Amino acid sequence: MNFHDLRVNADRLHASIEEMAQIGVTNNGGVTRLALSEEDRRARDLLKQWMIDAGMSVKIDDFGNMTGRREGTAPLAPAMTGSHLDSVRRGGKWDGALGVLGPLEIVRLLNEHDIQTARPIEIVNFTSEEGSRFEPAMIASGAVAGVFSREFVHSRVDQNGVSFGDALQQIGYAGEAENRPLHAAAFIELHNEQNPLLDDADLPVGIVEGIRGITWWNVAVTGESDNGPTPMTHRRDALAAAAEIVVGVREIAQQTGDGATGLVGRLRNEPDLVNVIPSKVVFSVDFRHQELRVIDQMIGQLHELIDTVKERHGVEIEAEQLWLSEPTPFDSTVVQAVEDACQSSGIPAMRLWSGPGHDAKYMQAVCPSAMIFVRSHRGKSHSEDEFSAPDDVEASVNALLHSVLAIASQP
Numbered sequence: 001m002n003f004h005d006l007r008v009n010a011d012r013l014h015a016s017i018e019e020m021a022q023i024g025v026t027n028n029g030g031v032t033r034l035a036l037s038e039e040d041r042r043a044r045d046l047l048k049q050w051m052i053d054a055g056m057s058v059k060i061d062d063f064g065n066m067t068g069r070r071e072g073t074a075p076l077a078p079a080m081t082g083s084h085l086d087s088v089r090r091g092g093k094w095d096g097a098l099g100v101l102g103p104l105e106i107v108r109l110l111n112e113h114d115i116q117t118a119r120p121i122e123i124v125n126f127t128s129e130e131g132s133r134f135e136p137a138m139i140a141s142g143a144v145a146g147v148f149s150r151e152f153v154h155s156r157v158d159q160n161g162v163s164f165g166d167a168l169q170q171i172g173y174a175g176e177a178e179n180r181p182l183h184a185a186a187f188i189e190l191h192n193e194q195n196p197l198l199d200d201a202d203l204p205v206g207i208v209e210g211i212r213g214i215t216w217w218n219v220a221v222t223g224e225s226d227n228g229p230t231p232m233t234h235r236r237d238a239l240a241a242a243a244e245i246v247v248g249v250r251e252i253a254q255q256t257g258d259g260a261t262g263l264v265g266r267l268r269n270e271p272d273l274v275n276v277i278p279s280k281v282v283f284s285v286d287f288r289h290q291e292l293r294v295i296d297q298m299i300g301q302l303h304e305l306i307d308t309v310k311e312r313h314g315v316e317i318e319a320e321q322l323w324l325s326e327p328t329p330f331d332s333t334v335v336q337a338v339e340d341a342c343q344s345s346g347i348p349a350m351r352l353w354s355g356p357g358h359d360a361k362y363m364q365a366v367c368p369s370a371m372i373f374v375r376s377h378r379g380k381s382h383s384e385d386e387f388s389a390p391d392d393v394e395a396s397v398n399a400l401l402h403s404v405l406a407i408a409s410q411p
Contacts, residue, residue: 003115003402003405004344004345004402006109006113006398006401006402006405007394007398007401008102008105008106008109008394008397008398008401009105009108009109009112010390010394012105012108013101013102013105013393013394013397014390014393016050016101016104016105017093017094017097017098017101017393018093019046020043020046020047020085020093020097020101021093021097023039023042023043023046024037024039024043024087026090026384028090028384029093029384030090030091030092030093030383030384030386031087031090031091031092031093031097032087032088032089032090032091033085033086033087033091034086034087034089034130034132034133035086035127035128035129035130035132035133035134035167036064036086036127036128036133036134036164036167036168036170036171036173037133037167037171038171040085040086040171041171041172041173043085044066044085044125044171044173047066047068047085047100047104047125048066048068050104051068051104051123054068054070054104054107054108054111055070055107055111056068056069056070056107056123057069057071059175059179060173060174060175060176060179061144061175061176061177061178061179061180061181062150062174062175062176062177062179062180063127063139063140063143063144063150063153063168063180064127064128064140064168064171064173064174064175065124065125065126065127065140065141065144065175065179065180065181066124066125066173067082067122067123067124067125067179067181068104068107068122068123068124069120069121069122070107070110070117070120070121070122071120072116072117072118072119072120072121072408073116073117073118074118074119074411076118076119076120076185076411077119077183077184077185077367078119078120078121078122078184078185078408079117079119079120079121079122079184079185079186079188079404079407079408080121080122080123080124080181080184080185080186080187080188080363080367081099081103081106081121081122081123081124081187081188081189081190081400081404082099082100082103082122082123082124082125082126082181082187082189082359083096083097083098083099083100083124083125083126083129083189083190083191083358083359084096084097084099084100084125084126084127084128084129084130084359085097085100085125086127086128086129086130086132086133087130087132088130088132088382089132090383090384091130091381091382091383091384091386092192092380092381092382092383092384092385092386092387093386094192094374094376094381094386094387094388094393095191095192095194095381095382095386096129096130096191098190098191098192098374098388098393098396098397099189099190099191100123100124100125102190102393102396102397102400103121103123103190103400103404104123105397106121106397106400106401106404107121107123109401117405117408117409118408118409118410118411119185119407119408119409119410120408121404121408122181122184124181124359126138126140126141126359127139127140127168127173128140128164129141129358129359133158133167134156134157134158134164134167135156135322135323136216136322136323137357138325138357138358138359138361138362139153139156139164140153141359141361141362141363142362144180144181144182144362144363144366145362145363145365145366146365147362147365150177153165154168181366182366182367183367184366184367185367185368185407185410186331186334186337186367186368186369186370186407187334187360187363187364187366187367187368187369187370188334188338188360188369188370188371188372188400188403188404188407189358189359189360189363189369189370189371189372190371190372190374190396190397190400191358191371191372191373191374192373192374192375192376192381192386192388193206193354193373193374193375193376193379193381194355194356194376194379194381194382195354195355195356195376195379196376196378196379197350197352197379198350198352198373198374198375198376199375199376199377199378199379201350203348203349203350203375204347204348204349204374204375204389204391204392204395204396205342205347205348205349205372205373205374205375205392205395205396205399206349206350206351206352206372206373206374206375207335207338207339207342207349207350207351207352207370207372207373208330208335208351208352208353208354208360208370208371208372208373209329209330209335209351209352209353209370210290210327210328210329210330210353210354211325211327211328211330211353211354211356211357211358211360211361211371212259212288212289212290212327212353212354212355213288213289213290213291213292213295213324213325213326213327213328214286214287214288214323214324214325214357215286215287215288215295215299215321215323215324215325216284216285216286216321216322216323216324217284217285217286217287217299217302217319217320217321217322218282218283218284218285218319218320218322219242219245219282219283219284219285219306219317219318219319219320220280220281220282220317220318220319220320221238221239221241221242221245221280221281221282221315221316221317222238222279222280222315222316222317222318223235223236223237223238223239223241223277223278223279223280223313223314223315223316224236224277224279225271225276225277225278225279226276226277227275227276227277228275228276228277230277235277236277236313236314236315237277237278237313237315238269238270238277238278238279238280238281238315239269239277239278239281240313241281241309241310241312241313241315241317242267242281242283244305244309244312244313245283245302245305245306245309245317246264246267246283248302248305248309249262249263249264249285249287249302250262250264252287252298252301252302252305253287253298256289256294256297256298258289258294259289259290259353259355260287260288260289260294260298261286261287261288261289261355262285262286262287262288262298263285263286264283264284264285264286265284265286266283266284267281267282267283267284268281268282268283269281284322285302285319287299287302288355289327290327290353291327292326292327295327302319303319306319325357325361328361328364330360330364330368330369330370330371331364331368331369331370333368334368334369334370334407335351335370337370337403337406337407338370338372338399338403339351340406341399341400341401341402341403341405341406342399342402344402345398345399345402347395347398347399348395349399352373354371354373356381358371370403372396372399372400372403373396374388374392374393374395374396375388375389375392376388377389
């Protein structure tokens with residue numbers, strides 16, 4: 001059989017996506033499947049059974065990362081692919097899950113046609129990619145890459161005080177360090193785009209050249225609580241001061257241009273009463289760009305704004321960096337393999353950079369890596385409105401199929 005003619009079984013692929021989406025399904029057709037929750041356990045159990053049914057061996061590492069392996073004909077490093085099954089609250093059914101179930105369909109297809117590859121093929125389900133329950137995001141792939149220690153990861157706690165390590169034990173997915181997904185020939189992650197670039201270009205598939213840098217900051221503004229009739233000239237209003245910075249974050253990104261983004265996504269106001277001047281406001285700041293120097297420039301402008309606001313409002317402001325994920329260009333050879341696979345299969349595609357972070361960012365430190373994006377309708381993700389059209393999903397998995405085959409067939 002000519003490998004170029006191979007196409008995934010679309011009905012089986014979509015059926016798997018729909019069945020997985022029923023675990024943690026929301027009233028509006030989305031998914032809530034937080035990392036190491038009961039829903040995550042059920043999703044893992046289903047994936048494990050599907051992998052075993054496909055003739056794969058399954059191993060679990062000390063962060064709960066699951067790796068399914070289809071053996072090759074030679075003792076070579078595997079062609080690795082994968083993503084994550086955890087979700088944000090009220091997220092979409094494609095985010096992460098497609099990057100695990102798409103590769104599973106590829107293994108099923110190869111079994112169906114009795115196609116053997118020189119290299120083994122491994123599929124990884126990374127733990128807690130989203131960071132919605134345990135921060136920071138991509139913590140388990142980061143640990144595999146040596147960015148986070150085992151002690152750090154296991155000590156993370158959720159809003160209820162439950163640690164990552166305890167939650168991992170509770171769902172029965174605490175494995176061994178020797179099972180970490182390492183030593184691959186290459187890693188390719190399939191994911192929905194989570195941006196409107198492909199939608200704007202009317203293309204189904206993106207060839208991802210790298211992941212933009214991300215920095216998260218925590219800003220605490222402290223003023224003085226007082227009652228509503230307090231004269232305006234006597235106020236030290238923490239919320240008014242914070243509001244200037246929140247608007248300023250957006251303006252900094254807009255003025256920077258060239259794909260820069262800025263976001264305040266979390267804000268807590270105290271005492272949060274209708275007739276009391278707020279005494280304290282704590283909020284997050286998220287800046288992103290594909291060049292570290294530009295991120296540093298935006299951080300500098302944030303500090304200048306903070307100094308101005310402190311003086312104007314007579315408040316105290318503390319800013320602390322929570323996380324920095326530096327820009328990560330992907331391996332040019334693997335990126336080219338994805339582009340070649342799209343061209344040989346007649347799949348329309350374009351090169352681009354990822355705004356959101358993904359597990360492939362850390363896997364690039366482990367082995368040569370790249371990503372494939374499928375178009376998200378209107379760029380929506382992390383939402384129950386997330387949607388990728390069936391034809392686009394099939395095109396993206398076929399692009400992954402031929403990319404993985406190219407790597408797995410190399411001696």
